[in-house]
Amino acid sequence: MQDVAALAGVSMATVSRVLSGHPDVSPETRDAVQRIVRQYGFSKNRSAGALSAGKTSLVGLTLPRIDAPYFAAILDSATEALYEQDLRVVLCPTHHEHEREIVLLERLMHGMTAGALLVMPHESNEELRTLQNHGYPFVVVDPLRSVADGIPCVSPNHYIGAVAATEHLIDLGHRRIAAIKGYDGWLATEERLTGFRSTLLGAGIAPDPRLEVSSDYGIERGREAALLLFNQPEPPTAIFGFNDNIAIGAMIAARERGLRVPEDVSIVGFDDVVGARTAFPPLTTVRQPLAEMGRIAVDLLTRLLDGKPLDAVRVELQSKLVVRESTAPA
Amino acid sequence: MQDVAALAGVSMATVSRVLSGHPDVSPETRDAVQRIVRQYGFSKNRSAGALSAGKTSLVGLTLPRIDAPYFAAILDSATEALYEQDLRVVLCPTHHEHEREIVLLERLMHGMTAGALLVMPHESNEELRTLQNHGYPFVVVDPLRSVADGIPCVSPNHYIGAVAATEHLIDLGHRRIAAIKGYDGWLATEERLTGFRSTLLGAGIAPDPRLEVSSDYGIERGREAALLLFNQPEPPTAIFGFNDNIAIGAMIAARERGLRVPEDVSIVGFDDVVGARTAFPPLTTVRQPLAEMGRIAVDLLTRLLDGKPLDAVRVELQSKLVVRESTAPA
DNA sequence: CTGTTAGCGCCTTCAA
DNA sequence: TTGAAGGCGCTAACAG
Numbered sequence: 001m002q003d004v005a006a007l008a009g010v011s012m013a014t015v016s017r018v019l020s021g022h023p024d025v026s027p028e029t030r031d032a033v034q035r036i037v038r039q040y041g042f043s044k045n046r047s048a049g050a051l052s053a054g055k056t057s058l059v060g061l062t063l064p065r066i067d068a069p070y071f072a073a074i075l076d077s078a079t080e081a082l083y084e085q086d087l088r089v090v091l092c093p094t095h096h097e098h099e100r101e102i103v104l105l106e107r108l109m110h111g112m113t114a115g116a117l118l119v120m121p122h123e124s125n126e127e128l129r130t131l132q133n134h135g136y137p138f139v140v141v142d143p144l145r146s147v148a149d150g151i152p153c154v155s156p157n158h159y160i161g162a163v164a165a166t167e168h169l170i171d172l173g174h175r176r177i178a179a180i181k182g183y184d185g186w187l188a189t190e191e192r193l194t195g196f197r198s199t200l201l202g203a204g205i206a207p208d209p210r211l212e213v214s215s216d217y218g219i220e221r222g223r224e225a226a227l228l229l230f231n232q233p234e235p236p237t238a239i240f241g242f243n244d245n246i247a248i249g250a251m252i253a254a255r256e257r258g259l260r261v262p263e264d265v266s267i268v269g270f271d272d273v274v275g276a277r278t279a280f281p282p283l284t285t286v287r288q289p290l291a292e293m294g295r296i297a298v299d300l301l302t303r304l305l306d307g308k309p310l311d312a313v314r315v316e317l318q319s320k321l322v323v324r325e326s327t328a329p330a
Numbered sequence: 331m332q333d334v335a336a337l338a339g340v341s342m343a344t345v346s347r348v349l350s351g352h353p354d355v356s357p358e359t360r361d362a363v364q365r366i367v368r369q370y371g372f373s374k375n376r377s378a379g380a381l382s383a384g385k386t387s388l389v390g391l392t393l394p395r396i397d398a399p400y401f402a403a404i405l406d407s408a409t410e411a412l413y414e415q416d417l418r419v420v421l422c423p424t425h426h427e428h429e430r431e432i433v434l435l436e437r438l439m440h441g442m443t444a445g446a447l448l449v450m451p452h453e454s455n456e457e458l459r460t461l462q463n464h465g466y467p468f469v470v471v472d473p474l475r476s477v478a479d480g481i482p483c484v485s486p487n488h489y490i491g492a493v494a495a496t497e498h499l500i501d502l503g504h505r506r507i508a509a510i511k512g513y514d515g516w517l518a519t520e521e522r523l524t525g526f527r528s529t530l531l532g533a534g535i536a537p538d539p540r541l542e543v544s545s546d547y548g549i550e551r552g553r554e555a556a557l558l559l560f561n562q563p564e565p566p567t568a569i570f571g572f573n574d575n576i577a578i579g580a581m582i583a584a585r586e587r588g589l590r591v592p593e594d595v596s597i598v599g600f601d602d603v604v605g606a607r608t609a610f611p612p613l614t615t616v617r618q619p620l621a622e623m624g625r626i627a628v629d630l631l632t633r634l635l636d637g638k639p640l641d642a643v644r645v646e647l648q649s650k651l652v653v654r655e656s657t658a659p660a
Numbered sequence: 661c662t663g664t665t666a667g668c669g670c671c672t673t674c675a676a
Numbered sequence: 677t678t679g680a681a682g683g684c685g686c687t688a689a690c691a692g
Contacts (some may be wrong), residue, residue: 002671010679011678012669014673014677016672022590024677024678025678043440044441045440045670047377048671048684049671051375051380051381051440051670051671052670057418058388058442065406067406067604073397075397079421083536088437089420090388090418093409093413110374110375111376111379112377128355161530211625251610253677255610272642274397278582279609306646314662341663341689342687344683346688355661356662374686375686378668379686379687382668383686383688384668384687584681
């Protein structure tokens with residue numbers, strides 16, 4: 001930078017001002033500096049800038065895993081939104097390991113990043129509160145468990161989506177409707193389950209515990225769970241998979257049993273990840289606004305970074321049913 | 331850090347040494363410092379460290395997009411391998427925009443990252459060479475076009491895979507075999523095409539230009555291309571999709587036409603992304619060692635970062651056919 | 661083995 | 677509007 005200053009016949013301070021887009025520089029000076037900068041292809045050292053200004057243009061993003069379409073979609077939109085703010089993402093997959101999250105966050109917050117997006121974190125509310133008290137800005141996205149008041153958070157409305165899915169099945173005339181749940185204790189699982197049961201109840205159908213089986217939100221466990229269901233003396237005529245993976249696994253299980261989807265059994269999923277539309281048959285599912293979730297989270301975070309107040313610390317997004325071909329009248 | 335030093339009764343330099351795992355510190359001193367560090371939850375500022383030491387623990391990773399299983403797989407393995415070296419990833423999706431790549435790289439190399447992984451870059455060989463001359467360490471992964479000698483690069487062997495796929499179809503008795511290609515000019519497209527044609531020739535089948543159609547490596551264009559093929563007076567009995575997306579699109583097209591896969595038409599893909607196994611029918615495809623590609627690239631890069639020589643600047647990985655249920659005798 | 665001494669490259673008051 | 681000077685927090689010689 002010194003060289004640029006010398007070549008432009010100004011001081012480093014001025015070069016710094018030009019490079020940072022500071023207003024108090026005369027047009028001529030600015031032009032002169034910019035010419036030299038372009039000519040020599042100069043570019044300021046980010047580490048030095050970060051140290052000196054006490055802030056970086058990096059944002060941390062922790063998430064369980066990358067190679068799941070669900071998270072990839074959030075990651076994609078968040079990264080893009082951040083890019084538009086000239087912010088870069090430091091990627092931190094946690095593999096659902098709480099320990100790793102802690103280590104990563106600890107590193108992230110010490111001078112490396114300006115703030116973070118925590119996708120489905122395993123942090124407890126106390127831990128999050130501590131982070132907050134350290135003055136580190138962050139936004140929780142799609143919390144794994146219920147998040148305490150005052151912690152910025154954007155989440156999907158699981159309940160509404162589950163109601164829509166269940167109603168759809170009921171409207172088609174199904175009465176024996178099974179649910180293949182995800183991990184117990186997760187907010188997504190519990191709220192979807194509540195939506196499922198209360199809708200059944202509302203239609204005068206008593207929830208049957210034998211028709212509620214668990215899985216891990218993966219295709220394989222979804223398949224196994226469906227097989228369990230099909231093996232019952234009175235198998236369900238419809239299955240609500242708590243995510244698309246489960247639903248796809250259930251379709252595979254149905255085929256193994258020689259059952260046609262949707263003629264013999266209707267299947268509905270949740271999330272509407274990319275594979276849902278191209279599955280066979282195309283999956284009826286609940287669309288989650290994943291891209292929007294990423295963008296809104298970035299929005300909240302940048303506001304936090306700018307020290308502006310948040311209009312809402314908690315944003316809840318609506319999801320809606322997308323009817324395709326995996327469901328039919330009972 | 332000064333505080334820690336004072337509390338531990340040593341100098342900052344010593345604290346620095348302890349924190350950096352430098353060997354020349356007596357066990358007692360080390361313990362004393364570590365106790366204080368833990369007690370106060372101190373953690374060194376990464377920006378300062380980066381500036382001072384002239385190197386960061388960040389690595390840039392550019393790639394076309396995140397939400398494609400193909401890239402997600404590479405990204406995932408690379409991130410994990412980097413994590414094991416205590417290196418973090420700065421994520422830079424380019425959306426295949428050359429301009430954006432340039433801007434991003436320019437930022438990355440100026441103090442922000444220690445080096446980079448360039449997945450399927452649009453940079454020309456001259457541009458890459460320039461980067462190299464700037465002393466910025468990087469490794470190209472799965473190059474879009476042929477990469478010049480001396481530029482570290484790990485790539486799949488497209489040719490071998492295409493030969494395997496084509497041979498498989500020929501062995502099943504198919505003679506009218508179509509190819510749905512990806513973007514023209516891409517290394518992957520050209521080499522797979524060469525493998526396809528030469529295998530046909532080797533079996534005494536003259537490549538028929540009407541049976542070679544293009545696509546963009548996406549599902550939708552794959553579907554459209556397959557439809558074109560099915561509309562021909564003498565439609566093919568087998569289709570080789572140059573990636574799994576194309577193959578999945580072709581399966582959708584087949585269903586639309588009332589053709590059964592594999593009874594009426596065999597379909598083989600390329601890549602073996604996560605969706606291939608769970609497609610219906612499960613897709614016969616060529617498995618690319620995507621995870622391995624990521625790990626090896628990281629391996630090369632860390633060697634570069636450590637200033638060690640590379641055993642091989644160019645690594646080529648083998649791919650192999652995975653036979654599932656989308657192919658059958660003609 | 662440990663402390664002292666210079667910076668790393670930039671940003672930011674403060675004066676001019 | 678511009679320049680001078682100090683410092684951001686840490687590391688890396690070099691002495692001792």
